[in-house]
Amino acid sequence: MEQPVVGAIEVSSSPTLAPQRAFEQWEAVMADAVAPSVIEPLAEGPWRGHLSSAQFDSFAVSRMQASAQRALRTGRHVARSNEEFLLVNIMLEGTNWTEQGGRIAVSTPGTITFFDSGLPLESHTSNNSVSAMVRAPMQLVLDHAGLNRDQLPTAAAIPATGGLGVIAGFFRGLAELPTGEVDNAVAVLASDAPGMLASAVLLTIGKPALSYSDTQTLRQQVISHVRKHFMNPELTVDEIARACLISRRTLYRVCDGFGGPGSILRRIRIEHARRLLRSDPRRALTGVAAACGFSTDRHFYRAFKEETGLTPGQFRDQQHCKTSVLHDSDRIEPAENKTILAGNAAP
Numbered sequence: 001m002e003q004p005v006v007g008a009i010e011v012s013s014s015p016t017l018a019p020q021r022a023f024e025q026w027e028a029v030m031a032d033a034v035a036p037s038v039i040e041p042l043a044e045g046p047w048r049g050h051l052s053s054a055q056f057d058s059f060a061v062s063r064m065q066a067s068a069q070r071a072l073r074t075g076r077h078v079a080r081s082n083e084e085f086l087l088v089n090i091m092l093e094g095t096n097w098t099e100q101g102g103r104i105a106v107s108t109p110g111t112i113t114f115f116d117s118g119l120p121l122e123s124h125t126s127n128n129s130v131s132a133m134v135r136a137p138m139q140l141v142l143d144h145a146g147l148n149r150d151q152l153p154t155a156a157a158i159p160a161t162g163g164l165g166v167i168a169g170f171f172r173g174l175a176e177l178p179t180g181e182v183d184n185a186v187a188v189l190a191s192d193a194p195g196m197l198a199s200a201v202l203l204t205i206g207k208p209a210l211s212y213s214d215t216q217t218l219r220q221q222v223i224s225h226v227r228k229h230f231m232n233p234e235l236t237v238d239e240i241a242r243a244c245l246i247s248r249r250t251l252y253r254v255c256d257g258f259g260g261p262g263s264i265l266r267r268i269r270i271e272h273a274r275r276l277l278r279s280d281p282r283r284a285l286t287g288v289a290a291a292c293g294f295s296t297d298r299h300f301y302r303a304f305k306e307e308t309g310l311t312p313g314q315f316r317d318q319q320h321c322k323t324s325v326l327h328d329s330d331r332i333e334p335a336e337n338k339t340i341l342a343g344n345a346a347p
Contacts, residue, residue, distance in 0.1 A: 008052035019047040035117045042068035059136040063175040068127040084118040084138040094129025103155035111157040132175040144198035153204045167200045218254040233295040270307040277316045
């Protein structure tokens with residue numbers, strides 16, 4: 001079962017802390033909860049931002065309220081990122097204007113909007129706007145939906161009604177849960193989150209939620225089997241085909257467009273390796289490789305470099321550097337809320 005990292009942070013300007021310094025702290029918080037970007041105030045005077053967040057293995061959900069701001073995610077930010085996410089903005093109060101890929105989404109209360117962290121974007125929000133933001137690994141959602149990346153309905157504010165409204169309501173409710181109740185909700189619901197996001201995407205583009213065509217049903221069966229058994233170093237393409245009662249040729253057909261079954265297995269193993277490197281940085285790389293189903297360290301290193309562009313050691317060092325940039329008072333601590341007045345920890 002996933003163990004969420006839950007917490008809350010408040011950053012405010014004060015007589016002893018300039019708005020610019022508060023914004024630098026807020027920028028670091030948003031980089032961890034959503035995606036790295038440059039953030040600037042849109043008005044003079046005092047500034048305040050509050051974020052509560054719950055981060056799980058397969059997704060993260062945050063509730064944000066802040067003074068008017070501009071966020072710019074540039075091509076340089078994208079190039080430096082090791083992971084790509086589907087970002088889902090569920091607007092609760094105020095207005096958000098975001099441009100991505102030549103399209104401008106005007107998000108107002110009652111709408112849901114999708115964005116691709118792998119593309120530059122520019123966002124403006126009105127004063128004291130409130131939103132629930134969901135972040136999930138891009139490939140995980142695409143695998144569940146049976147879609148390619150160019151089919152995503154990005155930068156279009158969609159009314160959250162009908163089935164889409166049910167899904168938006170689920171994530172909004174999860175974002176607003178008291179800290180002590182998140183674990184209970186996760187025990188029942190978190191494993192369904194990637195599928196729910198995939199259904200939201202499908203509904204937005206006019207397809208039935210997780211349409212159960214023969215191909216998509218088989219693909220879900222394949223992915224489910226791989227996720228259950230990826231730690232077995234003897235798991236092979238032939239074994240996956242036998243377990244799913246299909247031929248090797250059919251297996252490759254249903255995985256067409258996703259790099260094939262071997263690529264899916266590798267992505268899932270590296271996804272788990274990244275989690276282990278973030279959560280247990282002192283763990284030996286040999287142990288990480290074995291825990292992810294790699295039969296040799298060399299195979300692990302090569303696969304990790306192909307997926308992320310970094311060696312496992314470089315990725316772990318980079319995660320450590322990201323954490324070290326934040327002051328202790330700026331971090332979201334596990335399993336508890338922490339309120340901050342721009343760098344002065346609450347007692």
